Amino acid sequence: MAANDAQLTRTLSNGTEIPLVGLGVWQVQDGPECERAVEWALEEGYRLIDTAQAYGNESSVGRAIRNSGVPREEIFLTTKFYPGGRDPHAEAEKSLERLGTDYLDLYLIHWPQGGPTWAWPGMEQASEAGLTKGIGISNFSAGEIQELLKVSQIQPAVNQIQFSPFEYRAGLVEACEEAGIVAQAYSPLGTGRHLGDPVVDRIASAAGRTPAQVLIRWAMQKGLSVIPKSTHRERIQENFGVFDFELDDDSIAALDALDTTRQTSEALSRDGKWWS
Numbered sequence: 001m002a003a004n005d006a007q008l009t010r011t012l013s014n015g016t017e018i019p020l021v022g023l024g025v026w027q028v029q030d031g032p033e034c035e036r037a038v039e040w041a042l043e044e045g046y047r048l049i050d051t052a053q054a055y056g057n058e059s060s061v062g063r064a065i066r067n068s069g070v071p072r073e074e075i076f077l078t079t080k081f082y083p084g085g086r087d088p089h090a091e092a093e094k095s096l097e098r099l100g101t102d103y104l105d106l107y108l109i110h111w112p113q114g115g116p117t118w119a120w121p122g123m124e125q126a127s128e129a130g131l132t133k134g135i136g137i138s139n140f141s142a143g144e145i146q147e148l149l150k151v152s153q154i155q156p157a158v159n160q161i162q163f164s165p166f167e168y169r170a171g172l173v174e175a176c177e178e179a180g181i182v183a184q185a186y187s188p189l190g191t192g193r194h195l196g197d198p199v200v201d202r203i204a205s206a207a208g209r210t211p212a213q214v215l216i217r218w219a220m221q222k223g224l225s226v227i228p229k230s231t232h233r234e235r236i237q238e239n240f241g242v243f244d245f246e247l248d249d250d251s252i253a254a255l256d257a258l259d260t261t262r263q264t265s266e267a268l269s270r271d272g273k274w275w276s
């Protein structure tokens, strides 16, 4: 992977380019907190913003994008269909209104509530109507991907999954790659839990980097797009400082060994799914 290139991307099956690092805004309050985080990220050079209908902050994300002065077409904007709803196409229109933009770059089914296939025709309609450039999934296991592929006309471009050295779903990432789906890592810092781990800390010290940078870089070197969240300017900046170094093979192996999922092809660690 080339160093010093903050605009590294992966090409999706629909031909669009997804940046390797973006800002996630789960649990960021709608209003100034969210607007500031997104504006700081865009100032720093981030070009991928990840929100969701369920996060309740699409309006702030949209305002921040408009206020940033960064042209809309330079930004990769993702939102997610809340699967407690019934109609992905109609809900995409409402998202666009809240976001104040006329297209999404990526629209994901947030989780496979009610099964992996029922919402897909509505996602395809949203795509065909030009509401979004790409459609995809989140929290889908390898088995659920296979079920979806049997019925899909348009194939999912992305599967956004929980992924970190501790949740190293190697089987799932492999299944995504085989299906031409780019995997994207959510909760790359374990929602903050993994930042104090001694192995991560040791590798960070040896590399002259921070634990957050090591965790983000590990996921990038696994080929995933990564979406760390922060509402602090200095952390937003820190989390983007991952393009000018590389983890060596020993460091990667030590991080791989932290896996608690046994390289699973499942999307979730717990037996129960939080939506069922």
Ligand SMILES: NC(=O)c1ccc[n+]([C@@H]2O[C@H](COP(=O)([O-])OP(=O)(O)OC[C@H]3O[C@@H](n4cnc5c(N)ncnc54)[C@H](OP(=O)(O)O)[C@@H]3O)[C@@H](O)[C@H]2O)c1
Pocket: 023, 024, 025, 026, 027, 050, 051, 110, 111, 138, 139, 160, 161, 185, 186, 187, 188, 189, 190, 191, 192, 193, 195, 212, 213, 227, 228, 229, 230, 231, 232, 235, 236, 238, 239
């Ligand atoms: N598809 C899904 O079902 C799903 C599920 C979960 C998450 N996601 C997406 O993935 C994004 C990231 O996941 P996440 O929100 O769970 O958490 P995360 O990115 O793994 O970690 C965020 C936490 O770490 C802290 N943090 C961030 N950078 C730091 C740094 N450099 N140093 C110290 N602390 C730092 C943040 O605190 P501060 O904010 O206070 O700085 C926050 O508490 C979400 O925002 C969302 O967009 C998707």
